[in-house]
Amino acid sequence: MxxxxxxxxxxxxxxxxxxxxxxxxxxxxxxGIVAWGVGCGQEWTPSVYVDVAIFRDWIDGKMAAKGFDPTIYTYGN
Incomplete structure (x- = not known):
């Protein structure tokens, strides 16, 4: 963390x-998912994140391919 x-x-x-x-x-x-940022480890510097819900179908597919049941994981908007 x-x-x-x-x-x-x-x-x-x-x-x-x-x-x-x-x-x-x-x-x-x-x-969210880290997209990009400015600098490295700097204090109070903004970063750009992507809404994880946009990639939910892709994430579910990857989880299923690895044998995980994506229906037991939830997300909120």
Whole structure:
């Protein structure tokens, strides 16, 4: 997990952007996918993320190909 206030770095593309679920300890929701950023690990530097829901069909297909049941995983809009 990255440090608070730190930007992504080269090689992070495709990584998940996860956010804690309010009032549910140790549970997170994947909200995005790292697209690109400026610099590396800089404080308070913006980065660009892609909405994970856009790739849901592709993710489900990849999971199914590896033997995972994508129907047990959920996502919200």
């Amino acid at each position: 990255g440090a608070n206030g730190k930007d992504i770095c080269k090689g992070d593309g495709g990584s998940p952007l996860v956010c804690p679920i309010l009032y549910e300890d140790d549970r997170y929701v994947q909200s």
